Amino acid sequence: MKNRIKKVMATVFLEEENKISDNISQINFEKWESMTHLMLMVEIENEFDVSFEPEDMVEMINLEMIEKHLNLKLKGN
Amino acid sequence: MSIFVYRNHTVEPLFSNLKGVTYSDYGSVYFPEGNFTFSIWCYFITPAFDDNQILKEIKDIQTKLQLAITNNKAGNFLIFTLDGRYLPSWQISSNVVSKSISEFNNSVYNLSNNSTTIKIIAINELFNQFKLTEIINKKYYYLSQIIINPLLNKFFHVWFESILQSINGVRKKCLVLDLDNTMWGGVLGEDGINGIKLGNNYPGSCFVDFQKQLKEAKKNGVLLAISSKNNENDVWEAFENHPNMILKKDDFVSFRINWNNKADNIREIATELNIGIDSVVFIDDNPFERSLVKEIEPEVILPDFPERPYEMTNFFQGVYNKYFLLYNLTVEDTVKTEQYKANSLRLKNSKKFKSINNYLKSLNTIIKIDKADKFNIPRIVQLTQKTNQFNLTTKRYSEPKIREINSLNNLIFCASVSDKFGDNGITAAGIILINDNVAEIDSYMLSCRILGRKAEFAIIKSVLNYLYFQGVTRVKSYYIPSPKNSQTENFYDLMGFTSNILPSKTKEYTLKLTKLFTFENLYTINLNFKK
Numbered sequence: 001m002k003n004r005i006k007k008v009m010a011t012v013f014l015e016e017e018n019k020i021s022d023n024i025s026q027i028n029f030e031k032w033e034s035m036t037h038l039m040l041m042v043e044i045e046n047e048f049d050v051s052f053e054p055e056d057m058v059e060m061i062n063l064e065m066i067e068k069h070l071n072l073k074l075k076g077n
Numbered sequence: 078m079s080i081f082v083y084r085n086h087t088v089e090p091l092f093s094n095l096k097g098v099t100y101s102d103y104g105s106v107y108f109p110e111g112n113f114t115f116s117i118w119c120y121f122i123t124p125a126f127d128d129n130q131i132l133k134e135i136k137d138i139q140t141k142l143q144l145a146i147t148n149n150k151a152g153n154f155l156i157f158t159l160d161g162r163y164l165p166s167w168q169i170s171s172n173v174v175s176k177s178i179s180e181f182n183n184s185v186y187n188l189s190n191n192s193t194t195i196k197i198i199a200i201n202e203l204f205n206q207f208k209l210t211e212i213i214n215k216k217y218y219y220l221s222q223i224i225i226n227p228l229l230n231k232f233f234h235v236w237f238e239s240i241l242q243s244i245n246g247v248r249k250k251c252l253v254l255d256l257d258n259t260m261w262g263g264v265l266g267e268d269g270i271n272g273i274k275l276g277n278n279y280p281g282s283c284f285v286d287f288q289k290q291l292k293e294a295k296k297n298g299v300l301l302a303i304s305s306k307n308n309e310n311d312v313w314e315a316f317e318n319h320p321n322m323i324l325k326k327d328d329f330v331s332f333r334i335n336w337n338n339k340a341d342n343i344r345e346i347a348t349e350l351n352i353g354i355d356s357v358v359f360i361d362d363n364p365f366e367r368s369l370v371k372e373i374e375p376e377v378i379l380p381d382f383p384e385r386p387y388e389m390t391n392f393f394q395g396v397y398n399k400y401f402l403l404y405n406l407t408v409e410d411t412v413k414t415e416q417y418k419a420n421s422l423r424l425k426n427s428k429k430f431k432s433i434n435n436y437l438k439s440l441n442t443i444i445k446i447d448k449a450d451k452f453n454i455p456r457i458v459q460l461t462q463k464t465n466q467f468n469l470t471t472k473r474y475s476e477p478k479i480r481e482i483n484s485l486n487n488l489i490f491c492a493s494v495s496d497k498f499g500d501n502g503i504t505a506a507g508i509i510l511i512n513d514n515v516a517e518i519d520s521y522m523l524s525c526r527i528l529g530r531k532a533e534f535a536i537i538k539s540v541l542n543y544l545y546f547q548g549v550t551r552v553k554s555y556y557i558p559s560p561k562n563s564q565t566e567n568f569y570d571l572m573g574f575t576s577n578i579l580p581s582k583t584k585e586y587t588l589k590l591t592k593l594f595t596f597e598n599l600y601t602i603n604l605n606f607k608k
Binding site: 035 | 087089090093216217219220221223227228
């Protein structure tokens with residue numbers, strides 16, 4: 001799952017996949033701003049066929065949190 | 078290319094595929110320093126609930142647009158129309174909002190008609206492809222003031238890019254078309270003028286409409302050309318005499334109606350018209366032909382032809398929009414066909430054949446040759462009845478007659494050809510009468526679907542090699558001319574037979590069978606003549 005998320009990030013941020021590290025976050029990655037954050041959410045929803053609540057999206061500001069919320073969704077919570 | 082976008086909502090995702098885009102502040106008509114190729118007016122009506130508020134906003138958009146146009150310094154000014162289908166309506170009878178939107182749109186079309194730099198982009202063309210609930214996604218709207226659902230971005234990108242191309246005047250020039258099962262249903266050489274499907278009933282009606290589309294494309298400056306495996310005389314007779322034919326010979330700027338491979342034909346057409354091979358779009362129902370062209374001339378655009386006739390008109394509209402749509406036409410565009418015809422040099426003799434053998438090998442063609450049996454005889458009979466073009470003697474046989482010949486010491490065979498595109502089924506047949514050690518090829522025919530890969534030689538040579546091992550020492554054969562079979566006129570000459578032309582124009586051939594035939598190793602041949 002981590003690699004699939006990174007792949008989506010690479011597409012949204014127009015970056016090579018190897019530039020996306022495990023500790024990527026909105027704070028340490030310049031291209032991750034409010035607009036690309038939204039696009040990232042859209043593309044992750046698309047990729048995993050889920051729909052996040054706005055409250056979740058606000059928390060999903062690093063790879064770890066994205067994984068966490070995605071896992072919750074995929075388990076049906 | 079640099080673009081400045083005037084906007085009143087978040088629109089960045091719509092243009093994220095383009096480089097060099099600068100955005101105005103929300104609702105600002107201030108034009109920044111710098112050079113821009115395009116200014117884009119991309120305003121959306123805010124999804125409000127009060128009609129008066131919406132009317133006020135439309136009026137405000139109108140005023141700002143006027144200001145922006147006055148101050149614009151970019152080369153082109155593109156204006157998105159307004160579309161209010163996502164706005165609420167509280168009374169069915171109320172049309173104040175839609176009326177105001179129409180007035181706004183009419184006024185921008187008027188601006189465009191009186192200007193060479195102002196161009197209109199009809200957003201409803203995009204919206205029409207989606208359901209209302211797909212157009213605006215309220216979650217993203219409330220999160221980010223995005224009107225158009227971000228899930229539509231991919232469609233928007235493709236759509237808008239084709240619009241930019243059409244405004245920049247980038248388009249393909251020439252449409253090369255196949256005939257059989259493309260411009261009409263059926264095979265002209267087999268079914269005849271009266272047998273092809275082109276008329277009021279399905280599926281002929283689809284081909285009529287397809288031809289009408291081609292005619293409009295031609296009026297809009299697209300050059301039409303033909304590359305078809307057919308007898309040229311038959312083709313022009315059909316264009317002249319078929320009552321439902323929409324297109325006429327005059328509509329085509331160039332044509333190659335012959336049995337050469339289509340990559341060569343397309344290259345010749347491009348050379349003749351003095352256009353790049355990358356300006357050609359080739360439409361052919363046969364995936365074998367398309368794939369051959371792709372292999373040899375990869376720059377030619379090769380759209381996948383639809384499987385069902387009723388899908389053809391949508392298919393063609395898509396091809397037109399993608400490759401030929403122009404924002405507007407110049408006078409030159411509309412008289413193009415005439416110009417090209419006048420300029421075109423007939424270069425029919427300067428043929429540059431690239432080797433296609435490597436391509437043919439890559440197809441993994443398997444030719445399976447069988448003796449006639451109770452399962453395949455009906456198909457062999459049908460081939461003798463229907464095959465006109467590649468048919469050396471055009472002798473028609475009934476099923477009892479075939480059975481009778483087969484029961485004697487003769488050899489009736491058939492061949493099926495399959496390749497990576499699929500199995501064409503039984504597409505070749507031959508009748509060889511055996512008298513002691515003399516073999517007489519009474520009939521030999523191939524369906525035109527499998528021509529163009531030299532299988533016609535491989536099949537008969539394999540059979541004759543078999544007969545050589547059976548002790549046959551001499552082969553006799555014939556070419557009997559018919560109105561349709563001129564392409565086979567020199568077939569046996571090419572195989573090394575000696576000919577004698579009879580008064581009836583029939584060519585009578587003989588060959589001493591002293592060694593095995595050789596042929597290019599392009600296929601796997603399975604000869605199943607045991608027992």
